[in-house]
Amino acid sequence: MKIAVVSPHRGDAAFALDLTVAAWLEQGHAIEVMSCFTRSEFAPYSDVRSVHANDRVSFVTAVRKREEEAWRKRFGAAKLAITDLNVKDAPIRLHCSPEEVFGRPADVSEKVLSKVRRALEGSKAGAVVLPLGLSGHVDHVSARDAALSVLALADLPTAFYEELPDAAAAGAEGAIEGAVHALSLSLQCELQPVYATEPRQTNDAIVEAVQSKRRAAWCYDSQIDEAVTTQIAEFCQRYQGRERLWVNAAWLRGGMLMHE
Numbered sequence: 001m002k003i004a005v006v007s008p009h010r011g012d013a014a015f016a017l018d019l020t021v022a023a024w025l026e027q028g029h030a031i032e033v034m035s036c037f038t039r040s041e042f043a044p045y046s047d048v049r050s051v052h053a054n055d056r057v058s059f060v061t062a063v064r065k066r067e068e069e070a071w072r073k074r075f076g077a078a079k080l081a082i083t084d085l086n087v088k089d090a091p092i093r094l095h096c097s098p099e100e101v102f103g104r105p106a107d108v109s110e111k112v113l114s115k116v117r118r119a120l121e122g123s124k125a126g127a128v129v130l131p132l133g134l135s136g137h138v139d140h141v142s143a144r145d146a147a148l149s150v151l152a153l154a155d156l157p158t159a160f161y162e163e164l165p166d167a168a169a170a171g172a173e174g175a176i177e178g179a180v181h182a183l184s185l186s187l188q189c190e191l192q193p194v195y196a197t198e199p200r201q202t203n204d205a206i207v208e209a210v211q212s213k214r215r216a217a218w219c220y221d222s223q224i225d226e227a228v229t230t231q232i233a234e235f236c237q238r239y240q241g242r243e244r245l246w247v248n249a250a251w252l253r254g255g256m257l258m259h260e
């Protein structure tokens with residue numbers, strides 16, 4: 001089966017779904033990660049400040065592309081495809097500060113979002129995985145809603161992932177519940193929690209999952225520091241070394257790609 005994963009920014013899919021992607025690739029599925037808002041000057045842990053203002057977007061865009069390539073290479077010869085939709089991220093596109101991207105209303109009629117729609121329509125994927133939109137980051141909500149506007153959800157297995165580090169923040173349980181509830185209402189489908197893998201049985205096996213996530217997150221070291229890397233890595237402990245997905249009825253009917 002071909003599975004399309006929408007990653008608003010480079011790193012979103014890796015942070016939230018590294019273990020899931022590994023498991024699906026091992027099962028022989030083809031995965032296409034669609035990285036949407038890849039033109040960016042957001043790289044707080046890079047040396048972007050030493051770069052001339054006119055060159056920052058190309059500098060950061062290239063740094064982040066290399067980071068994602070490093071993540072892709074972790075899977076070796078397995079078939080992880082990454083598509084770069086090459087859209088400007090919110091601060092550049094909407095002329096706002098990096099702090100103003102949260103809770104800003106998303107406008108799915110934005111012309112650039114047709115790239116997301118076209119990519120999904122052209123992908124011929126048998127299942128689609130989208131961000132929950134936990135933080136309210138306008139790029140996450142825009143990518144999610146642009147995708148939802150073209151997918152025939154009644155028949156298409158569709159899942160939503162818990163973005164990290166957002167899902168690991170204090171009090172995020174409520175944000176997850178709220179996002180799942182709102183999506184269930186708008187999709188008229190009760191989303192259910194599932195996992196791509198079985199729970200890891202031993203403490204060693206869970207530690208191994210945490211280490212794997214730490215290595216995946218560290219691929220993106222222009223984006224996160226040590227503390228956030230640890231938050232991302234250790235989040236899978238609460239699911240016994242797994243990542244949780246919220247899925248629609250078509251996904252459940254398919255009966256594959258999941259454990260309860």
Ligand SMILES: [Zn+2]
Nearest residue numbers: 008009012140
């Ligand atoms: Zn993001």
